[in-house]
Amino acid sequence: MSEKNLKKSIYLDHHATTPVEPRVLEKMLPYFCEIFGNPMSAQHSFGWQAKEAVEKARAQVAKLIGAQAREITFTSGATESIHLAILGAFRNAENETQKKYHLITSLVEHKCSLEVAHQLENLGHQVTYLGVNEFGQISIDDLKNAIQENTLMVSFIHANNEIGSINPVKEISEVCQSHKILFHLDSAQICGKHAIDVVQEHIDLLSLSAHKLYGPKGIGAIYMRQTQPRVRVSPYIFGGGQERGLRSGTQNVPGIVGLGEACEMSMKDLATENPRQRNLRDHMMTRISKEIEGAIFNGHPTERVCNNVSLSLESVLPDQMLMAMSEVAFSSGSACASGEDSHVLAQIRKQQLLRMPEMKDKDYFTLRFGIGRSTTLAEIDYVCDLLKAAVAKVRPISQFNL
Ligand SMILES: *Cc1c(COP(=O)(O)O)cnc(C)c1O
Numbered sequence: 001m002s003e004k005n006l007k008k009s010i011y012l013d014h015h016a017t018t019p020v021e022p023r024v025l026e027k028m029l030p031y032f033c034e035i036f037g038n039p040m041s042a043q044h045s046f047g048w049q050a051k052e053a054v055e056k057a058r059a060q061v062a063k064l065i066g067a068q069a070r071e072i073t074f075t076s077g078a079t080e081s082i083h084l085a086i087l088g089a090f091r092n093a094e095n096e097t098q099k100k101y102h103l104i105t106s107l108v109e110h111k112c113s114l115e116v117a118h119q120l121e122n123l124g125h126q127v128t129y130l131g132v133n134e135f136g137q138i139s140i141d142d143l144k145n146a147i148q149e150n151t152l153m154v155s156f157i158h159a160n161n162e163i164g165s166i167n168p169v170k171e172i173s174e175v176c177q178s179h180k181i182l183f184h185l186d187s188a189q190i191c192g193k194h195a196i197d198v199v200q201e202h203i204d205l206l207s208l209s210a211h212k213l214y215g216p217k218g219i220g221a222i223y224m225r226q227t228q229p230r231v232r233v234s235p236y237i238f239g240g241g242q243e244r245g246l247r248s249g250t251q252n253v254p255g256i257v258g259l260g261e262a263c264e265m266s267m268k269d270l271a272t273e274n275p276r277q278r279n280l281r282d283h284m285m286t287r288i289s290k291e292i293e294g295a296i297f298n299g300h301p302t303e304r305v306c307n308n309v310s311l312s313l314e315s316v317l318p319d320q321m322l323m324a325m326s327e328v329a330f331s332s333g334s335a336c337a338s339g340e341d342s343h344v345l346a347q348i349r350k351q352q353l354l355r356m357p358e359m360k361d362k363d364y365f366t367l368r369f370g371i372g373r374s375t376t377l378a379e380i381d382y383v384c385d386l387l388k389a390a391v392a393k394v395r396p397i398s399q400f401n402l
Contacts, residue, residue: 009327009328010327010328010329010379010382010383011329011372011374012328012329012330012369012370012371012372012375012379012383013329013330013331013368013369013370014307014370014371014372014375015161015162015189015212015307015308015331015368015370016331016370017211017212017217018211018212018213018214018372018373019214019374020214020215020216020258020262021214021215021262021265021373023261023265024214024215024216024258024261024262024265025258027257027258027261028216028254028255028257028258028261029254031050031053031253031254031257032254035049035050035053035253036050036253037049037050038050038250039051039053039054039242039250039251039253040240040242040250050251050253053253053256053257054074054251054253054256054257055069056257056260057074057256057257057259057260057261058070058072058074058256058260059260060259060260060261060263060264061208061221061223061259061260061263062223063263063264063267064191064192064196064263064264064266064267065187065191065196065197065198065206065208065223066196066197066198066199066200067198067199067206067223068226070226070244071198071223071224071225071226072221072222072223073221073222073224073243073244073246073247074219074220074221074243074247074251074252074256074259075219075220075221075222075247076218076219076220076252077209077210077211077217077218077219077220078110078112078186078188078207078208078209078212078220079112079209079220080220080247081207081208081209081220081221081222082110082112082113082116082155082184082186082207083112083116083236084222084233084235084236084246084247085155085184085205085207085222085224085233086103086113086116086117086120086153086155086184087116087119087120087236088233088234088235088236088246089152089153089182089184089205089231089232089233090103090120090123090125090152090153091233091234091236092232092233092234093152094125095234099150100124100125100126100150101125101126101150101151101152101153102125102126102127102128102148102150102151102152103117103120103125103126103127103128103151103152103153103154103155104127104128104130104143104146104147104151104153104154104155104181105117105127105128105129105130105154105155105156106129106130106131106132106138106156106157107129107130107131107132107343107347108132108136108157108160108162108343108344108347108348109155109156109157109186110157110161110186110188113155113157113186114343117129117155126148126150128146130142130143130146131347132347132348132351133351134348134351134352134354134355135163135165135299135300135301135303135348136160136162136163136165136298136299136300136344136347136348137165137166137167137168137300137303138156138167138168138172140168140171140172140175143172143175144175147175147179147181151179151181152181152182153181153182153183153184154172154175154176154181154182154183154184155183155184155185155186156172156184156185156186157185157186157189158185158186158187158188158189158190158206159187159189159190159193159194159304159305159308160189160299160305160344161188161189162298162310162333162342162344162345162368163298163299163304163308163310163344163345163348163368164189164299164300164304164305164307164308164309164310165299165300165303165304166190166194166300166303166304166305168303169185169201169203170201173201173202173203174202176202176204177202180229182204182205182229182231183202183203183204183205184203184204184205184206184207185203185205185206185207186207187206187207187208188207188208188209188212188220189212189305190305191208191209191212191213191263191266192212192213192214192262192263192266192267192270193213193266193270193273193274193277193305193306193307194270194274194305194306195270198223198225203223203225204224204225204229204231205222205223205224205225205231206222206223207220207221207222208220208221208222208223210255210258210259210262213262213263213266214262214265214266214373215255215258215259215261215262215263216254216255216258216259218252218255219252219255219256219258219259220259221259233246235247235248237249269373273373274306275306277306277307277371277372277373277375278306278307280371280375280377280380281306281307281308281309281371283377283380284309284369284371284380284383284384285297285309285311287381287384288309288311288384288387291384291388292313292387292388292391294313294314294315295311295312295313296311296312296313296314296352296356296359296364297309297310297311297312298310298311298312298345298348298366306371307370307371307372308368308369308370308371309367309368309369309371310366310367310368310369311366311367312345312364312365312366312367313364313365313366313367313391314359314362314363314364314365315362315363315395315398315399316365316390316391316394316395316398317365317394317397317398318332318365320393320394320397320398321365321367321390321391321394324386324389324390324393324394325367325386325387325390327386328383328386330367330368330369330370331367331368331370332365332366332367332368333345333366333368342366345366349364367387369383
């Protein structure tokens, strides 16, 4: 591999994952070799200290979203949390009544939610997949129309991991409350970046992941409301009864400490980091729209997570663009007239076509940039320059080859 290919020096893929913050790592380190006890060991101080650390982290996670500590269960990440939320609630309800139930979700969920929904269907439950507007958001009227007598849960992505749009949480929760339906949010992309209050917004279940908010990989949490209503789920990992029987297996103490610290840190920095990242994002979008012809931005113009820029460019060969942009780590996808490799882009493209019929039969290359805590204005300007030069170079070649 040439040196150039190895030189991915600017990281703008913070939706995929984030680095562990040094402050977070520092808090984790003692829990590997020194305070290594099992939190379930109730007979000695090694166990007590580990348990104390786990309970401190539980409170830190709870605080970030306005929950109570006892409403937080640790898991291996958002994928597992979403399994426990959806499959767990349906298993519990079916066990109690021997009936099948109905889930309402959307077509632009993270892959893990979509796969869980498919599993529910395999188990004989019903699922409605709502379409979205051109920004990738669900409509409240569609939601109301989809409700059935046996609807148990509504589950949506909070901020979309590809295009950044935020779903109308308050309106969704009002509908759910009035129909006594459980409301689960996949908040992996928004936790730590925007303020969340599960009490004010009346959220019943919420999934999050440490590695999306500057904590370690392989650890996450699920919030489940304990009063009005008390959310009940059936576990599917059995054993020593850890996490109040909801998720057996010795707790990942260093990971849990890291998640807790990451939550506390992002809460402390939210008031400065959110506007800082938003300004970088707005600067990037302004420069791109002024300097690159025919750039189409995906996602909602204002109801969007602070760190996401998703843009689609026509008449550029993807491979050529990737080569010209090889110094930047970002994520790409295509939404071509011939077929899309992203289910999210495919859904919004249908709606974009209604407003912009000139998009028809054209191939688009989509770039997703995810700004992070370490991103600087100089980096953003550099990436804008690079992008502009790449498009200028690639477009003339592409015209003959697309
Ligand atoms: C990353 C992500 C997940 C999966 O989280 P893991 O902790 O990696 O399992 C789920 N949903 C969204 C929106 C995500 O961004």
